[in-house]
Amino acid sequence: MTKRQQVLYLWLAEGALDTETIGWAFHDGTDGDGPQLPDEEPPYVSGLAALQDGWFLMQSPSPLALHPGTEHEVSYLVNEFIFERRIDI
């Protein structure tokens, strides 16, 4: 039995893990052999919903540093949470 990692990125509406999902990405180290994401879009309504389905949080965003003059600019989505689960195959 070997373990393979599945990685789930969720971009949430705000900085709290229980706010709504606005974007997602899934990378599957089991190449389809492990469980897949739920069919709904988004697959989880919030980061909390992903935890409740068995995903483990690997990284949450640190609060953005503010730089005078650029505080109101928009760039990448700031509320990026990364989850994993390890699957026996």
Added chain:
Amino acid sequence: MPVSNHKLTTQEMARFVADGYLRFDKLIPSEINQNIIREFSLLESNKILQIVGQPPEAGGLQLPASLTPLSECYPPQSFLGQLLNLPEVLGIVESLVGPNPLFDHDFVHRLQAGSEYKQHLHVDAVVDSADPSFDIQLFYFPQDVAPGAGGTRFVPATHLRRTRAEGVGRYQHLLGEQQFSGEAGTLMVFHHGLWHAGQPNPSDVDRWMYKIRLNPRVSQVRQWNMEDFDDIHNDSSDHTFARMRHDSVAQILRSLQPWQKGHEARYEQMQRALVWRYLSNDPGFDVDYYHTRIEQRVRLIEESS
């Protein structure tokens, strides 16, 4: 009908500033749609020959050079020349980037039937400037594109986010993303910053799309049809949390896409307000008072020093 009859309204311009694109279904007449693919095929061959270091001698239209004024890019009797000279097309182009903009580049995107080629979301070119000026990219589909059959995917309202071109590839899916499908002759106009991606074409028809990027050569201020401007261009007191209008430019710039939720979306509204200040040449314009509140206090500090 002269070009001026086909200029965008203030309402449409505000919609472009909010969403980063406009869509015109079946705008191009079928005579052009039915004949233009032969020209595209030769253009595509020439472009490929040039890229691999061969003389672009497939025949057909010459490849225009960057900095060529749009009106000189293609012979007016060619189908592509006719398309780019249609008053309907020029009205849209002139409203957004002023008269006779410069040719940046174009490309014929042929997606063969069954193609599995799939792009990550990206922004074209490189990280762009922070000022509110912009280029446009026309996306023209000469044939019907069925849902899922290789139409370009894009995410409305992402255009004002300053990112590295490939830095947005990490977002596989965003709420509210769209994949183009529609009838022959449909033209989409994108702000240069809109996130988009080519998609596979599982259908059994080749999908053709022609893209052209245009650079403004004059100020983009008030180039559109100004008839409705005074009616809907609001002053800086138009404020959701005080007294607000529902029939104003600010109301259009407030509108949010499904991926824009929570307080985070306010920064996008502030960026839209800056673009509208530029286009309308009104440095006091605002959406929901965000800039005005801060700027008033800046004056206090300036006056006391």
